Amino acid sequence: MSGRVRLVRDPDAKHVSVDFVELYFDLVYVFAVTQVSHFLLTHLGAVGLVQAGILFLAVWWAWTFTAWATNWLNPSCVPVRAMVFCVMLASLGMSASIPDAFGERGLWFALSYVAIQLGRTLYLVWIMWQVRPRLAMSLLRVAGWFVLSAPFWIGGALVEADLRLILWFAAIAIEFLGPLVQFALPVLGRSTTRDYAVSGAHMAERSALFIIVALGEGVLITGALFSEIEWNTGNVLAALVAFAGTVAMWWVYFDVGMRRGVDHIEHDADSGRVARNAYTYSHIPIVAGIIVAAVADEMMLEHPLGHASLAFIGCSLGGGALFLAGTMLFKRVTSTGLLWPLSHLVGLVLFGLAAVWAVLAHPTPLAVGSVAAALLAIVAVWEWGSFHGGWVERGLPVPGFVQRYADWRLGKAAARNKAVSPPDDRG
Structure with missing residues (x-):
């Protein structure tokens, strides 16, 4: 023994x-x-x-x-x-x-x-x-x-x-x-x-490392393919868009979600339940979205200025939306008050509208990829501005509807848990 x-x-x-x-x-x-x-x-x-x-x-x-x-x-x-x-x-x-x-x-x-x-x-x-x-x-x-x-x-x-x-x-x-x-x-x-029961910090760190693995796979594919193809304006822009999309995904997951997840699982009395819900299940759409988006990046690099096929539109916008839905679920599970982040909800609506535009307007893959990366960047900036006193500390105005939604969420969370702190649920 x-x-x-x-x-x-x-x-x-x-x-x-x-x-x-x-x-x-x-x-x-x-x-x-x-x-x-x-x-x-x-x-x-x-x-x-x-x-x-x-x-x-x-x-x-x-x-x-x-x-x-x-x-x-x-x-x-x-x-x-x-x-x-x-x-x-x-x-x-x-x-x-x-x-x-x-x-x-x-x-x-x-x-x-x-x-x-x-x-x-x-x-x-x-x-x-x-x-x-x-x-x-x-x-x-x-x-x-x-x-x-x-x-x-x-x-x-x-x-x-x-x-x-x-x-x-x-x-x-x-x-x-x-x-x-x-x-x-x-x-x-x-x-x-x-x-x-598990060690919360270890489980959170292991899951975060797998996110790095998935994001790294996208970077590897982009770099390997870019090194083999002819460098022209379209391909260079496509590589920049692919990189920007990867950075935006990293920011959406790691800037707030990962750290809050660590704090939540470490202080929860039932760490096994949190590890199952937040890290075993909720991370599935996150990783899947990254993989699908990486496929779209490879397709975009090969034909940046061609016609955006339905398969490409599905991979590019669908991958980004899947990733965003996964991070939204993860943040809901690991936040006090069990409320959905407005930035992610709006982002998913914008992804849906972008899909309709892409199907009807017949844009190039570079245009579709740029929109997907931009939408992820918008969510990342919005969430950053809602945490750490991002907007307030820098003297930037908070949009009225965002402030009203944040106040409503804080009121709902406070009704469920008196320990809720304002910065924890404004994303």
């Missing part, structure tokens, strides 16, 4: 730092995100979008459950590092299979994914059984849900692509339902979110 104790982090530790082995582990998922992005680029269409969505959700689910694991375990210990490296190797196999996952490499993808989820979870059960028995029992239920989904993953890999899509959709649906029903199983019962 003493040997297992040293493999587990101190559950009472207030701040758990991210270990270098975790950063090294994330490198595989830079590759995985790139693979999903390229898959979507080469399979534009309704079926390809669903296929890419399933592959992305599998990648995210494998990464996020490993992030939970390293939150509980001590990565400085050799046995834990060995587990991380084994998951890393299986993740490499899974990622390498993505381009042909709905073809001849489906079985490689399925076996790698099932091995990641079941192997890591059962290893955690073994470690925690005598150290944190309630957590061990919860993890045994988690493993049970992965056992339920495994036949769909493996069976789907053995059939044709159309049926594979249905079976893999069923597999991912089973796994995503698990946390929502507290991993309830016959005989074993159900867990509670308090059973799997």
Whole structure:
């Protein structure tokens, strides 16, 4: 038992730092995100979008459950590092299979994914059984849900692509339902979110690092493609627009959302619930939006002054809107008073209007991409001005309707929680 104790982090530790082995582990998922992005680029269409969505959700689910694991375990210990490296190797196999996952490499993808989820979870059960028995029992239920989904993953890999899509959709649906029903199983019962309490700062930092991974993938694609194509006015402007869009996304997530999320999860009595809602689920549309927007950037760089196809409009404006909707949900979950940020709501309306314009006016990809980047920048500037005393400290006027909405939100929040502070809900 003493040997297992040293493999587990101190559950009472207030701040758990991210270990270098975790950063090294994330490198595989830079590759995985790139693979999903390229898959979507080469399979534009309704079926390809669903296929890419399933592959992305599998990648995210494998990464996020490993992030939970390293939150509980001590990565400085050799046995834990060995587990991380084994998951890393299986993740490499899974990622390498993505381009042909709905073809001849489906079985490689399925076996790698099932091995990641079941192997890591059962290893955690073994470690925690005598150290944190309630957590061990919860993890045994988690493993049970992965056992339920495994036949769909493996069976789907053995059939044709159309049926594979249905079976893999069923597999991912089973796994995503698990946390929502507290991993309830016959005989074993159900867990509670308090059973799997986490270090809030560590979970927030790990999720933020994955956002960096996703944004970095977009920068890599832009830089690699820009270095290969002919440099002219259109391509240079397209590269600048792609970079500006990435910066705006970074600002929208990190300037307010990330820091407020850390503070919220660290001070919440049920950190497991916050980690599930805010970081396991709410981050899905954020990362997905970044990936889809990166696909649009690549398309824009290749043909900046051509005709904006419906696929490009969907990726460019849809990716930005998906990212914005995800950050809005994340900020709602991690804010006192559970109120929606007005800047994001208005931004989503503007994205909808921009989509109508793009379909009717037949603009160039560069024009559509510029609008998407500008709308994200507007939301970033608006939110910055609503926090840190941004407008007030600099003597800038606050629009009347913004102030009235902020006052209304503060009144609603105060009715729910007397501890609400004005700067916390004006975004």
